[in-house]
Amino acid sequence: MVTFNQLISHGRKKRKIKHPKVALINSPQRKGVCVKVTTTSPKKPNSAVRKICRVRLNDGVTITAAIPGHGHNLQKHSVVLIRGGRVRDLPGVRYKLIRGKYDLDTTENVKRTQGRSK
Numbered sequence: 001m002v003t004f005n006q007l008i009s010h011g012r013k014k015r016k017i018k019h020p021k022v023a024l025i026n027s028p029q030r031k032g033v034c035v036k037v038t039t040t041s042p043k044k045p046n047s048a049v050r051k052i053c054r055v056r057l058n059d060g061v062t063i064t065a066a067i068p069g070h071g072h073n074l075q076k077h078s079v080v081l082i083r084g085g086r087v088r089d090l091p092g093v094r095y096k097l098i099r100g101k102y103d104l105d106t107t108e109n110v111k112r113t114q115g116r117s118k
Contacts, residue, residue, distance in 0.1 A: 021084045021094055023063045029098065032057040034078040037067075042089035050090055053097070055082060065095040067104070078103035 032055035
């Protein structure tokens with residue numbers, strides 16, 4: 001246990017808060033370039049083939065992002081926009097791509113007549 005004299009000389013240290021979205025500090029979205037486009041399988045109770053891609057952001061950070069929706073046209077060197085939002089059954093995937101921006105098109109079978117969020 002810390003003594004009174006130790007508190008006077010050193011004081012208490014503030015505990016650093018870990019940010020859950022390290023790549024999105026001070027920004028709601030970030031622009032990046034696809035390094036690798038691949039698929040993966042989810043955690044235990046679920047079974048599927050989820051589409052993911054590795055994205056190198058403009059500040060050099062490389063993150064893993066999920067590709068939402070059915071089908072995509074992404075390949076290596078595609079420019080994308082990421083947002084926060086983790087995929088619960090994919091460990092380490094804490095970001096999603098935004099459809100309809102830069103090189104990631106909206107899919108024809110999901111295209112809406114009126115504008116909606118995401």
